[in-house]
Amino acid sequence: MATIKYKKEDRLVGKLFRYFLQGLIILAPITITIYILYQLFNWVDNLLRPVMVVPGLGFLTIILFILFIGWISSSLIMEAVISFFDHWLERTPGIKLLYTSIKDFFRAFAGDKKKFTKPVLANIFDRDIWIVGFITDEEMAKFNMGADMVGVYVPQAYNFAGQLYILPRNRVQLIDAITPGDAMKYTVTGGVVEMEQHPPASGSAQENRES
Numbered sequence: 631m632a633t634i635k636y637k638k639e640d641r642l643v644g645k646l647f648r649y650f651l652q653g654l655i656i657l658a659p660i661t662i663t664i665y666i667l668y669q670l671f672n673w674v675d676n677l678l679r680p681v682m683v684v685p686g687l688g689f690l691t692i693i694l695f696i697l698f699i700g701w702i703s704s705s706l707i708m709e710a711v712i713s714f715f716d717h718w719l720e721r722t723p724g725i726k727l728l729y730t731s732i733k734d735f736f737r738a739f740a741g742d743k744k745k746f747t748k749p750v751l752a753n754i755f756d757r758d759i760w761i762v763g764f765i766t767d768e769e770m771a772k773f774n775m776g777a778d779m780v781g782v783y784v785p786q787a788y789n790f791a792g793q794l795y796i797l798p799r800n801r802v803q804l805i806d807a808i809t810p811g812d813a814m815k816y817t818v819t820g821g822v823v824e825m826e827q828h829p830p831a832s833g834s835a836q837e838n839r840e841s
Contacts, residue, residue: 745783749813752782753801760803762817763795764810770796787820 675688719729748765767781778799785792805813815823 746814747810749805749808749810750782751803751805752784752795752797753803754784754795754797762805762813764813765802766794785814785817787818789818 745766746764751760752763763782763784766783770779
């Protein structure tokens with residue numbers, strides 16, 4: 631009887647532990663996401679807290695201001711003004727490095743100059759080891775290298791950092807079964823994200839073999 635009792639208690643403990651893990655898996659991503667959004671909301675809202683006494687109004691004001699700038703930037707007059715400041719900032723010693731670095735970083739993710747659009751499998755450390763990265767530069771003449779070399783950026787999981795590698799094309803395989811966005815999510819989450827596969831583009835496999 632004692633053995634049966636212990637087995638029932640073990641099953642109960644095991645079941646409770648599984649329930650705990652399941653609840654943790656569900657709640658942890660939601661809680662962490664809400665916490666990050668809350669901290670971001672508070673940080674932005676505090677920027678205008680001295681002049682905005684209503685909680686949340688500072689955050690809303692900044693969002694509306696960014697939307698307004700994006701809207702009026704499409705006009706010819708505003709485009710000329712922005713172009714003037716852009717030209718001035720890109721030629722000011724000291725400010726140039728900071729400004730151009732930040733501008734290129736944001737353009738790499740959005741706009742008409744996105745860089746992370748060519749996900750690849752890169753063979754870097756060993757013949758049988760492959761990592762997910764993105765071709766960000768295919769012009770290696772600046773480094774006295776030929777057209778058979780490419781720049782591959784490899785993001786780090788759960789981090790904003792990454793590493794740039796210059797590799798021969800024959801050690802890089804284009805990924806066409808998933809979108810660039812899914813490839814980025816897969817990399818930065820350590821491969822735990824679920825992705826929807828897409829059929830490869832016609833002729834892409836042949837292009838990969840030729841490259």
